[in-house]
Amino acid sequence: MISFILLALLNGLCIGASRAINGRLGSHIGAFPTSWWNHAVGFALLSALLLLTPGPTPALLETLHSAPLLSYAGGVIGVLFVALNSHVLPRIGTTRTAVLVISGQMVTGVLLDFHGQWHTSTLAQLAGVALIVAGIYLSRRPVKPAASLATR
Amino acid sequence: MFPMLKGSTNLLLALLGGVLLALMIKLNGELARYSSALFSSWVAHGIGALAALLIVCLISTKSARHHTNSSPGKAPRWSYLGGIPGAFTVVLAGITVNSPLGLAGSLALMMVGQVIFGLLTDQRGWFGVPRRPLTRRDELVTVCVLAGSALIIFSR
Known part of the structure; x- marks a missing residue:
């Protein structure tokens, strides 16, 4: 683990x-x-x-047929x-790119993992999504895209 | 490339990138179940190279005129090698998604690694990234997203 x-x-x-x-x-x-x-x-x-990898390499045609x-x-x-x-x-910037990509990733992950059944954990997941959305809302502020390139 | 996009639209594009990443990891993980992580990454990169070539050919005539944001000078040679850590990404994702960590657990730890890397590069300007000091608001946003993500992962 x-x-x-x-x-x-x-x-x-x-x-x-x-x-x-x-x-x-x-x-x-x-x-x-x-x-x-x-x-x-x-x-x-x-x-x-x-x-270079030793061991069995999966047969190309076999995989091509079986995978959806x-x-x-x-x-x-x-x-x-x-x-x-x-x-x-x-x-x-790198940090903000990472944080925003992560936000999209996590919320999408919750949606992909949700199979239509509501558990107690579903509430916690929704709370997590709410925190992320709150964070994204905070990040919305005027950005000057040209400035970063000009000061380089 | 996207001349009409300004300000917060870049933030939305980054969010969209996250949506695409989660879908991509899911699909590549699926392909890995039928073969191996390495093999699925190889297939994904091959298909991706063909698709990118097609897109570049289709847009090359238009974008050449509108590509106004380009930096002066030639791209350094090392900047062509982003595919190397990128290739390891798909291999590693193929392994961890099919481990007890699952999709969400993998995403959680990958996100911590990304934030650590982001903080370092923004401060020190590694890889030619424009240096920018973190604001209080950046910190608050990062804490919110990390906390929300942790909640999602540990409530599974």
């Missing part, structure tokens, strides 16, 4: 680093070209990892996600 916790924490650092690096590239070449570089470099790295079609949409959603991050981060 501890190792899973550490892996998930490390994942957060990886997300932050990827987002910050892509934000920098995005401010030079644009959000969608940045998204392409992100996926192409990632694909190359993962191809190498797959080749919708599960392949993750890659397409990822393109939009990276483009949005690259656009937003140089304009509103």
Whole structure:
């Protein structure tokens, strides 16, 4: 369990680093070209990892047949996600990007995990969502997107 | 890229990014159940590279004229390598979502890691991020979101 916790924490650092690096590239070449570089470099790295990993690699055709079609949409959603991050981060900063992405993530997570049954925990989840929404409401204040770029 | 967007619209785009991320992790986790975390990440990146290429080709003629926000100078070489930590993200998510942590637990810990990273980079300007001091309001917002998220995770 501890190792899973550490892996998930490390994942957060990886997300932050990827987002910050892509934000920098995005401010030079644009959000969608940045998204392409992100996926192409990632694909190359993962191809190498797959080749180097010992043990059974799942048969490509078998997986293609058995997994539901919708599960392949993750890659397409990822393109939009990276483009949005690259656009937003140089304009509103790393912390605020992280906090707002997290807010969207958590509320969506609650919705995805909700299967129509009300428990006592549902109330606590709603309270959590309310806290997040309150936080987002607080964050709504005038932002000057040009200033951050000009002072660089 | 999005010339008409100003002010708080960027905040909304960041929120939308969070929605997309949760969906993406869910779908990639599903794909990982049928194969492995590494394999599903590989497939997702391959499909993503093709989709991004398509989008870039479709918008390239328009965006070239409207791309007014670009920074001066050439992009540093390291800035092309964001895909490396990004690739590990999908691998790690594929592992932890299918562990006892589940989707919400994974999201909670990833979010703490992200906030720690955000605080460090905003203060020190790592990766060429514009330096910006945290305001009291930023702190309050962060505490609210972290507390709300913790409530969601630990009430499951």
